Amino acid sequence: VKRINVAIAGLGSIGRKVAELLYARQEHYARSYGVDLRLVAVCGSRAGRADSQGLSATDLEQLLPGQCGPDFILGAEPHILIEAGPTDIRTGQPGLDYIGPALDRGIHCIVVSKGALVAAGSRLREKAAANGARLKISGATAAALPTIDILEHGLLGCEIHSIEGILNATTNYLLSAMVEDRLSLQEAVLRAQGRSMMESDPSKDIEGWDTAAKLLILANFGMAAELSLADVAVEGIQHLTLETIDDWRAQGKVPRLIGRVTRQDNGFLATVRVEPVAADDVFALVSGKTKALRIKTDVMGEIISIGTASEPTGTAAAALKDLEHILSERTVGTR
């Protein structure tokens, strides 16, 4: 039985759900991979806790102020870091300060927040490769929806011509409310906030930046596109009116916020914008909090994935799928 130490940076709803699932699956990890998996350090932005013998679920309810930050987490010498902090797609912080140094030390990183991947994805990939560490990103790219797995694993050997997706649950929910109940965007937002389905500031979703961030990560990690955020033409749903929706409805079409990257002769074209989708297109049935990705390839034709589970459970489960991928490889590596 090999001891595997895991640390979690970021203890919001997703980080805590990751810990909960980890505890519930400890026996599964022992049985399936022959590992004794321990959570040796956790932290939020102001408090945390570490124990080289493994933290209990109770310990996580009794965090110690000041026990936080990259030095604290890396000092616990984890084999695997799960980063689930807040996202800032301009600076990549605070995730970047955890992930970069962790990769430098050869610690496998499972990244849930998009910021560092958007701001410094290619640098982080290089660090990972240089240090024999894995950099896994399922949790950062649309939660339980199969995205990077399909690009990296399911379509291995294919040329990817384009990817296009409905990648943001919040805006898709708002669009459904606007179409089905003829609400204005503002009314739809108020309704969603009244039902606690939306953050107090949904502007990053509405203006398309969350979609753009996921799209960028998928393009860079799944198509080797090497794009930066400035390369993506981003429009959100903020200017969509009921008049436009009615016009499209008369043509049998519904609005969807679509992120799209297309491989071209000399680069990639990347856009995020509201588009009218025909009723016989599968994307027209992707409503509410459901997400979807369509991938066009050379020899495997067109592949679509659709997923329902969202934060925090679906995202936490996606991060722990990444964990099992790492555990599988380690098993192979030590045979």
Next chain:
Amino acid sequence: VKRINVAIAGLGSIGRKVAELLYARQEHYARSYGVDLRLVAVCGSRAGRADSQGLSATDLEQLLPGQCGPDFILGAEPHILIEAGPTDIRTGQPGLDYIGPALDRGIHCIVVSKGALVAAGSRLREKAAANGARLKISGATAAALPTIDILEHGLLGCEIHSIEGILNATTNYLLSAMVEDRLSLQEAVLRAQGRSMMESDPSKDIEGWDTAAKLLILANFGMAAELSLADVAVEGIQHLTLETIDDWRAQGKVPRLIGRVTRQDNGFLATVRVEPVAADDVFALVSGKTKALRIKTDVMGEIISIGTASEPTGTAAAALKDLEHILSERTVGTR
């Protein structure tokens, strides 16, 4: 550069397409995995050819009579066997006589024909495990449609509650013709045969056995169900009338041949039958030669995959995806 020897048993349209893609990707394999990949033996049912230094594309056009069979193929000492022969889901032959002995010798097997997997899947899995060989089955489970990849890789860590799929392109095409053009099944079959879109004997498709075979393989390999064909309640589309279709149409529903396996308290329930599908169900938009799989899980909610590419290219590409999965592991294993 490590030399990797590959053999292909079965030289129908799929086996030949596998060879064609292999040749086209030789540089890719060298660059991405550091391997010198050679095709050292191929055979159909009556003729074949072997060359320990690697067969050329021209060699494949000049097969030698009698150079065939398991002893011939295994005598070429491949590291990897790609089996793409005809399918007999009752006996598993002829594939079984290639795959079983290959796994016994620790040769990795990529299986495209369903027969051996249906007839002896669990025995083959045991052989693979006992000999450190990989048994890969993407090509046998709905070609380019992501199926086993999602179950084994994309949903790792989840409990799979059920899988249901539109897994047979031929029947889905026939159903589309019956619904859209009000053809009888017989008329739809004649039209498809006239357009060379169907084999002369499509009974295995129409009676549901092809769907049942794929479903069984997915259930056994992806849900550890340990079912045999006798455990699946199989009905095809042969008794579906235009009257039933019209009744369903009046309810806003369309017919789909659906294979479904549901985990129950004490086992699994497996069925193949025509079902009415509501217009707002994604499966209603899966028409013609498109295929789809819906997977219900505990923590990742519901996942749907949809794919268009079919035989022979999509299937050959799926088999070569399996090949790259094996190459990836070997790289990891020898680091």
